[in-house]
Amino acid sequence: MTEECQIAGWSDAFSVGNAAIDSDHKAFFEIANLLKGVIFEAAESKFVIESALAMLEEYVAGHFLREEKAMAKIGFQHFDDHRAKHFAFNRKINEVIRLYRGGSLSVAEKLHDLVLKWLASHIMNEDMKFKSLLTDDVVDQRPLAYLALDAIENEESEKVAVPNAIVHAKVKLDYSKITALICEPSSTIRSGIRFTLNEIGITNIEESNNFIAIDESCKNGGFQIVVMDAVLDGNDSAYFIRQIRSLQTNSDPFVLTVLLLSSRDEVAVRSAMSSGTDSVLLIPFSSGQLRDQIVGHVERRRPFIVTQDYIGPERRNESRPGCASAPQIIVPNPVEALGRGIPMDQYESKKNEAIQVIVNFRLKSLAGAIIFECNSLAAGMRDGLATNESTFRSLTKLENIADELAEKIRKFSGAKSYSVETFRDRCRELKGGVDKITYADVEELSASGKKVSESYASR
Structure with a gap:
């Protein structure tokens, strides 16, 4: 097949006649296309890339296990060779991802072409060999997430031959x-x-x-x-x-x-x-x-x-080296x-515990944001870099942060939030006369912001 056909993406020509396997293949094409054109060195791209790589890891593990379990059930004559090709591709993908997460960002640029070209060739030259042999009852219909978990937990074992019945969760929902x-x-x-x-x-x-x-x-x-x-x-x-x-x-x-x-x-x-x-x-x-x-x-x-x-x-799956997680x-x-059927009082208890943990982290995050924004505002004013527009933006951000902080304190801790509200109101007051703000005003605001934040930032 031509390279142009290989990299065109999913089409009905790639269908192997099984909905679950076809759905997996479509997902691979979508992940590859998500990576197309991404600027891998750009800081703003990291979240998209990490998400795509995490999905790719899961899809590779789950999809290969789905195919291999089906091939084992039907006694597919090309099973060993097919599985070896899966292993080689999986190793190649994992190596690229490992290098990327180790700091070699540019290595991930090849993933788009690597996935599309390999997938197109593999489907047409290998998967099509079992197209007329697979029926729904021999293909594990569980979501890729289940299969990926099985593959990861049993990667050292030879877990290929499986019972005729599909394994379900231990307690059916x-x-x-x-x-x-x-x-x-x-x-x-x-x-x-x-x-x-x-x-x-x-x-x-x-x-x-x-x-x-x-x-x-x-x-x-x-x-x-x-x-x-x-x-x-x-x-x-x-x-x-x-x-x-x-x-x-x-x-x-x-x-x-x-x-x-x-x-x-x-x-x-x-x-x-x-x-x-x-x-x-x-x-x-x-x-x-x-x-x-x-x-x-x-x-x-x-x-x-x-x-x-x-x-x-x-x-x-893991933090980037040198970065706090x-x-x-x-x-x-x-x-x-x-x-x-878990009793709702038990669920509500767990929910409220988790909410309180999230609130505590959020309060700490908001308090830190106030300190950071106050320092940035003061530095800009001190160094003569602040403009009316940038000052207005900073004050608006501080106002919004303080507003949420006050709301969280009232709602989840039951404490008074007068000092935070006073700080918020001062931000609003300064916004009203942004062209008259002095460095002394900003110093005063910064001192106030640090004071209202200190009890939460240290949590």
């Missing part, structure tokens, strides 16, 4: 108890999402298709799963997931979320990932992909982290709790 919220402007896509949720067993479904409806739904809460388009009414709807994660709504902050994204643009992907969502699906997606994302995250919920501008799942917070999963 009752998804009929789950309530899902769909936020999607396209009626066609909404219907597809509803169909997938029904297949899983979820029948309690609410729908919202505009900002006002979503805002009302988030205020009321009562759902455990959110499937939301990243753009609604031309606006960034990931804002609502940020609000949920940062405890700004009545919704459970640990609801399972899937963001739908039609744009492959790096800025759009980064914005979606930084919302704190559990996963991002690129439109168009298959029913199997959505199902895998939901069911997989129910069973493999990642711990959360809290930073100055992010609350949500930790996606890195935010503490991981084990959070409860409302879908799993409700689906397994």
